[in-house]
Amino acid sequence: MSPLRKLLWGGEKLTSTVSQDDLITRNSALTAALEAGGPHFPADAVTAASGVRAKVDERTAVLGTRTVAALAGATGSGKSSIFNYLVGEPVSRIGARRPTTAHPSAAVWGGEPSAGLLDWLEIDARHQVPDGLPQADELDGLVLIDLPDFDSRVVAHREEADRVLDLVDVFIWVTDPQKYADAVLHDDYVQRLATHDAVTLVVLNQVDRLQPAQVDECAADLQALMRRDGLGDAKVIPTSAVTSTGLWELASELARVVQTRNAAEQRLLGDLRSQARSLRAHVGDQELSLPPDASPDLVDALSHAAGVPLVASAVERDYRQSAARHMGWPFTRWTTGLRAAPLRRLGLDRVVDDGTPGLTRSDARVLTGRTSLPPATPAARAAVEVSTRRLAERAAAGLPPSWAEAVHDAATPDDGSMVDALDQAVLSTPLQTGKPWWWTVFGILQWVFAAVAVAGLVWLLVLMVAGWAQLSIDAPKWGWLPIPLLMLVGGVVVGLLLAALARWLAARVARHRAQVASRRLHEAVTTVADDHVVAPVRAVLEKHRRVREALDAAAA
Numbered sequence: 001m002s003p004l005r006k007l008l009w010g011g012e013k014l015t016s017t018v019s020q021d022d023l024i025t026r027n028s029a030l031t032a033a034l035e036a037g038g039p040h041f042p043a044d045a046v047t048a049a050s051g052v053r054a055k056v057d058e059r060t061a062v063l064g065t066r067t068v069a070a071l072a073g074a075t076g077s078g079k080s081s082i083f084n085y086l087v088g089e090p091v092s093r094i095g096a097r098r099p100t101t102a103h104p105s106a107a108v109w110g111g112e113p114s115a116g117l118l119d120w121l122e123i124d125a126r127h128q129v130p131d132g133l134p135q136a137d138e139l140d141g142l143v144l145i146d147l148p149d150f151d152s153r154v155v156a157h158r159e160e161a162d163r164v165l166d167l168v169d170v171f172i173w174v175t176d177p178q179k180y181a182d183a184v185l186h187d188d189y190v191q192r193l194a195t196h197d198a199v200t201l202v203v204l205n206q207v208d209r210l211q212p213a214q215v216d217e218c219a220a221d222l223q224a225l226m227r228r229d230g231l232g233d234a235k236v237i238p239t240s241a242v243t244s245t246g247l248w249e250l251a252s253e254l255a256r257v258v259q260t261r262n263a264a265e266q267r268l269l270g271d272l273r274s275q276a277r278s279l280r281a282h283v284g285d286q287e288l289s290l291p292p293d294a295s296p297d298l299v300d301a302l303s304h305a306a307g308v309p310l311v312a313s314a315v316e317r318d319y320r321q322s323a324a325r326h327m328g329w330p331f332t333r334w335t336t337g338l339r340a341a342p343l344r345r346l347g348l349d350r351v352v353d354d355g356t357p358g359l360t361r362s363d364a365r366v367l368t369g370r371t372s373l374p375p376a377t378p379a380a381r382a383a384v385e386v387s388t389r390r391l392a393e394r395a396a397a398g399l400p401p402s403w404a405e406a407v408h409d410a411a412t413p414d415d416g417s418m419v420d421a422l423d424q425a426v427l428s429t430p431l432q433t434g435k436p437w438w439w440t441v442f443g444i445l446q447w448v449f450a451a452v453a454v455a456g457l458v459w460l461l462v463l464m465v466a467g468w469a470q471l472s473i474d475a476p477k478w479g480w481l482p483i484p485l486l487m488l489v490g491g492v493v494v495g496l497l498l499a500a501l502a503r504w505l506a507a508r509v510a511r512h513r514a515q516v517a518s519r520r521l522h523e524a525v526t527t528v529a530d531d532h533v534v535a536p537v538r539a540v541l542e543k544h545r546r547v548r549e550a551l552d553a554a555a556a
Helices: 003-010 020-040 043-061 079-087 115-121 155-165 183-190 194-199 212-229 247-260 263-280 296-306 308-327 333-338 378-395 401-411 417-427 437-468 483-555
Strands: 067-073 105-108 125-128 142-146 170-175 200-204 236-238
Touching: 020 043, 020 263, 020 401, 020 483, 043 263, 067 079, 067 155, 067 247, 067 263, 079 105, 079 142, 079 247, 105 115, 115 142, 142 247, 170 183, 170 247, 183 212, 194 263, 200 212, 200 247, 212 236, 236 247, 247 263, 263 483, 296 308, 296 378, 296 417, 296 483, 308 333, 308 437, 308 483, 378 401, 378 483, 401 483, 417 483, 437 483
Parallel strands: 067 142, 067 170, 105 125, 170 200, 200 236
Antiparallel strands: 105 142
């Protein structure tokens, strides 16, 4: 039983109230939930919640200490008679013609200014209850409204009743023995406002037409209907405007509500809770916590789509080709220049030193542009689609359809941004290296032995020409072999051996360089996966968490 309900029905002292700060906090939470998750809620739910937000702002602006209660009922239920009794004079017209009440009328107790509140309620018919009437002091602060019949055949009357009911603080449902089970009362009104049980009174009027036993039976039946509608703590007050039965009790209950000075806050709290719970049905109970990095299968799929294996192979071949140009046999190394460098064919050979201390040319940034990598194969694109779909399915587990669809959209961007990001990731990854020192050593040795071979060849040619000219010139020998011949053969053989050794060493280093490049490329692709797949999915889940927590705070 709510604290206000205990006060109303049991006469107990109020133990807790709803503060204006609490209303503002809950309203801010509902606002945050709508702003973050609005597209994921049905349009009618957003409209209703936005209306409540506006109403809370407007009502708290004119809050004061007044309590607004509305007498609501079907045609012929006797609302106007009860209204006149409580006011103490015939303010609301009573007659045989139905409906009699066409426009709401307000009766005001006490001297606190009420013009701003009644302007907000858009009620022109206003009556100031004079002091000195019975229970005038106890009802000080009450604004009682006699509404048009909510089952009126005149559409404007029903709409006016609905409009005011949406704004008042306390509901007084007035019915009679003939219509207390009417579907319009229960289905269209009581059930819809069942969350406001702390500010609800139920009146069974016209009991003078029943026998005492029938009064108890009807009251018990009506109380059961209210319990079914969600008002489990509702107490039915039997009344009669003819005999004044129960009207004093009704006035006393109203006096207790007014004296709490908290009915407006209770009503607004009920509205906020109702809308928050309505929206909460479109939000999941929890979200998946994604790992900090992209999954290996997603990174592998994106790496293949970005051409990482092709680039790593090009790095290896480019290194070996460059090594051959610097350390190959001088008489044949020129042939390497006839072939385009593998990285150049892919548009990955452009580097520029960024001037950072301690960085070599191998750590330079690639100039902005695009690579010449071939587009991803259908198999590679399919692998990426499968990986992103798996990620989306894991992340969307347990989420409502709208949120799950947002997760899938975030995981599978179709604007081409990820393709460009992958291309730029490959382009910005340092791939080329500076010339190692040992290339210089091998290069110098190659030229030395090439020079020795050429010198030996020239020497032998000179000796050959001298022989043709029948000049006797003896060539120096080392053992039985002429030194010029040793120089020629030794220079050629040693040069070829050095070239073979250089190729073997370059091949080993090239494989290592390819592994390093592949690792760097995988790191770059991981960053792309995090930025273009994981981060957007995480953003949707984070938004869902904020909306869920905000709605829980508003509905608590």
